[in-house]
Amino acid sequence: AQKVTQAQTEISVVEKEDVTLDCVYETRDTTYYLFWYKQPPSGELVFLIRRNSFDEQNEISGRYSWNFQKSTSSFNFTITASQVVDSAVYFCALREDDSNYQLIWGAGTKLIIKP
Amino acid sequence: GAVVSQHPSWVICKSGTSVKIECRSLDFQATTMFWYRQFPKQSLMLMATSNEGSKATYEQGVEKDKFLINHASLTLSTLTVTSAHPEDSSFYICSADWQGQETQYFGPGTRLLVL
Numbered sequence: 001a002q003k004v005t006q007a008q009t010e011i012s013v014v015e016k017e018d019v020t021l022d023c024v025y026e027t028r029d030t031t032y033y034l035f036w037y038k039q040p041p042s043g044e045l046v047f048l049i050r051r052n053s054f055d056e057q058n059e060i061s062g063r064y065s066w067n068f069q070k071s072t073s074s075f076n077f078t079i080t081a082s083q084v085v086d087s088a089v090y091f092c093a094l095r096e097d098d099s100n101y102q103l104i105w106g107a108g109t110k111l112i113i114k115p
Numbered sequence: 116g117a118v119v120s121q122h123p124s125w126v127i128c129k130s131g132t133s134v135k136i137e138c139r140s141l142d143f144q145a146t147t148m149f150w151y152r153q154f155p156k157q158s159l160m161l162m163a164t165s166n167e168g169s170k171a172t173y174e175q176g177v178e179k180d181k182f183l184i185n186h187a188s189l190t191l192s193t194l195t196v197t198s199a200h201p202e203d204s205s206f207y208i209c210s211a212d213w214q215g216q217e218t219q220y221f222g223p224g225t226r227l228l229v230l
Contacts, residue, residue, distance in 0.1 A: 033217055043206060045159075045221035047117070052217070091158065100172075101147050101212045103219060105158045 003027065004094050006106035013082055014114050021077045021109045023092030029053075031097040034068065034075045039108070040088040048090075051075065079111075087113045118142050119211050121222030128199055129230055136194045136225045138209030144189035145211035149219065150182070153206045165192045199229040 005024045013019045025034065036048040049059060051068050059066045063080045079086055089110045093103040118141040128134050138148060146167050151159040163184050165171045171184035181203075183195040192211075196203055206226050210219040 035218070037221070042223070043153075043208075043226075044223040045208065045210075047218060047220060050216075050218050095217070100164060101217075101219070102149070102161060102164060107158050 003104045004092055004106040006090075006092055006109050008109045009107070010110040010112065012112040012114060015084055016081050018078060018080050019082050019111065021079075021090050021092075021111065023075045023077065023106060025073050025075065025092070025094045027073075027094060027096055029096045029098070033095040035093040035095070035103065036066065036075075036077050037091045037093065038088045039091065045091070048077075082111075082113045084113050084115050087111060117213060117216075117218075117220040119209065119220050119222040121209050121225055123225060124223060125226050125228075127228045127230065130200050131198055134196045134199055134227060136196075136207055136209070136227075138192045138194070138211070138222050140190045140211040140213075140220070143211070143213050145192075146189065146214055147212040148186055148192040149210045149212070150184060150192070150194050151208045151210070153208060153224075159208065162194075196227065199227070201229045203227065204229045 003026045032053045034051045038046045056068050065078045067076045089108045091108045092106040095103050120139045122137050148165045150162045152162050153159050161174050162177045163171045163173045165184050165186040167186045167189050173179045186192040206224050208224045210221045212219050
């Protein structure tokens with residue numbers, strides 16, 4: 001069974017629109033970490049955020065914000081006032097406590113921002 | 116901080132030759148490093164987990180004699196693709212786990228083309 005689900009394969013919006021990327025996870029661990037990474041066309045994965053399971057506070061970083069809800073096992077990512085440079089593939093990942101530091105990856109969401 | 120370098124970024128080789136890819140954590144020590152392979156439009160596929168000073172742990176289906184991994188120091192891991200064949204052509208990405216931060220940071224990747 002998939003442990004990290006990113007149901008949106010591709011999203012296309014016009015610049016300046018807000019966009020939310022969904023991530024639903026599954027784990028039996030009480031201690032775990034959730035991540036978002038950005039992969040632009042160049043291929044390098046850029047770390048965006050880490051959230052541990054005990055911290056449900058939402059986080060905002062500039063135009064980026066994350067909504068972590070344990071009740072629905074979701075860790076959604078919103079980009080406000082999107083820009084063309086936000087175009088990339090975004091991956092959500094889960095690290096369980098006893099995983100030898102391995103990440104379980106979602107399939108990724110390709111975000112296209114049109115000018 | 117958290118810079119991971121990977122060299123070379125591009126390599127084209129003839130079938131039957133061996134290719135070595137280096138992964139270095141530049142500003143932190145990494146007890147654990149990871150090697151991934153990514154096919155076009157797909158998520159990352161973990162190949163192996165590399166722990167400093169010990170043998171790598173390979174994922175099911177990954178040939179350890181074909182993909183040799185060495186993690187000789189806390190800042191360097193190498194992946195050698197031995198006797199490369201066209202089907203080994205892919206995008207190879209390394210990551211280093213920064214303990215304490217509980218986060219993997221990624222190198223820029225290596226595109227391998229075997230002719």
